[in-house]
Amino acid sequence: MEQYDTHATADPFACSVNAFETLMGTLSGDQASAWTHAELEEHLDAAGRELLRQLLQDHLDLRALREEEQVRAGASLVVVGPEGRVRPWRETGHARWLASLFGLVRFTRVAHRGPGVGNVHPADEELSLPAGRHSLGLRRLAVTEAVRGSFDQAHDAVTRRCGKVLGKRRLEELVIAAAIDVDAFYRAQIPVPCSRQIPLVLQVDGKGVVMRPEALREATRRAAVKAAAAGGHRGRLAPGEKAWAADHLTTILAGHAARTAAEMTADADREGLPATRRETVDACHRYLTGHLDQLRYDTALANGWPIATGAVEGACRHLIADRLDITGARWGLPGAEAVLRLRTLVANGDLDAYWRFHSAHEHERLYPAPGQENYNLTA
Known part of the structure; x- marks a missing residue:
């Protein structure tokens, strides 16, 4: 990532200001005056994303600076880990990377340490940082793109918008992880009351998709072997x-x-x-x-x-076949079920509400209150 040179200054956003001024200088120069509107868009797309990335980086640097100043000032902050043990030691300079919608940024924070226990980073909880490198905004973008087209297409779309911040295999893993709270989300919804005068009619349909052999359930695998031995199925x-x-x-x-x-x-x-x-x-x-x-x-x-049954069959085609049955697709159970659940959220118009629900639960899993078990500490 390009770094912008600045004079010594107390302005925490000096790098961002310099980036903005550099962009303005380019647009007001002779070279840009000869560009077509398409060339202007292309330049602003790249330079504008870098400006946003630098703004995010400067903000994180400012938060890190303020936290270190508190440590140097001897602020008496008592930090307790999820298991209830106090972390008496403080150590600055613990950095981690975050892949955001605007690109990679680096966040430095204070680690609170103790004998025989893992580090605790209060700044991570304040920012609600994820366990891995990829931000929740980037994960949502991955979900949005993955439910509408192939994983290859989703990866290309994320790369075009955010740069090279995410590999294809990791994208698939993030999509699967993003669907973890779908069942809990719908169980928490309050159903709309229905009177006795309004009948409730349910109809379901099924759609077969191509699965990888190792991903088949045992009963399905045996049936597939038996069908192949019998000469296959005539369509x-x-x-x-x-x-x-x-x-x-x-x-x-x-x-x-x-x-x-x-x-x-x-x-x-x-x-x-x-x-x-x-x-x-x-x-x-x-x-x-x-x-x-x-x-x-x-x-x-x-x-x-x-x-x-046109309405049901049409819904089955839209929900399942239009994504899971595209040419060349081969599925494992976790990926297929995750994409299907997330497509259902999108089709129901519930993605925004679900993402708020999922983000809150993800925070609770990563930053449990003292005394809770099965916790995960961020890197």
């Missing part, structure tokens, strides 16, 4: 099979699902289907006979009730 029907399927679907719509189930097993017996194909017929038979009370399509059609 298309032959012309004759389409006419047969259409006839049986029409029969079901007419309210005769039981007859369809019986005819299917009779056809299978007559054709002498092999075990692998017969199993599919038997599964269909079990489904139809087990849901006869739910297959009264004739009643729905007679009353003019909609029976199409």
Whole structure:
């Protein structure tokens, strides 16, 4: 990162002022007067981000200076760790990096130390710094980009805006970590009351996505191996099979699902289907006979009730397929579930509220009150 030279001054934002004046000098110079608007935008995008980064750096330096002055003045600050033990020693000069929306900055603070215990940094708690290097703002940007496109596209988008502050693998890890509080967030929501006169109807659908073999649950893995041994799954029907399927679907719509189930097993017996194909017929038979009370399509059609599942299927496509089923995607369970939860937040318009909830809980996990267990200390 470029550093700006300044004269000795007590102004804590001297570097930022110098950066701003340098930018103004460039824009008022002869070279910039020949630039097109696109060239001006490109220069301001890079120089403006660096100016913002320098402002953040100067502010952090000012906070560090004030904390060190308190130490030199002998301020009697008693610091107690999460386990309840006092940290009697103070040591300046403990630095850590923070990858922000504007680039990398370095924060120096005072470590409060004690025999046989980890360091405590009160300044980290005041800033609510994360356990790792990447700021919450950067993490939210990673989430926003990752739920709308591939991780490669998300990484490119973050790099264009923030510079090289985040690797692709780390981006995936941050997205997974960002979804940790989704279930708790929705459990904490107060449901809207519903009267007895308003029916509540729930309908669900499923969508298969390509998973990495090592990420499959055991039952799914066995089923995949069995399907592969049987020659795989045919995605298309032959012309004759389409006419047969259409006839049986029409029969079901007419309210005769039981007859369809019986005819299917009779056809299978007559054709002498092999075990692998017969199993599919038997599964269909079990489904139809087990849901006869739910297959009264004739009643729905007679009353003019909609029976199409377009709304649910459309939501399933939007929520799952548009992201998890993109070309070349191969998923593990943690990544797929995290992206799905976060896409649900975005679709519900709850991302802003969730991020406030998540940020508060992340602070509680990192900076627990004395006496709490299972705490994590920042670097």
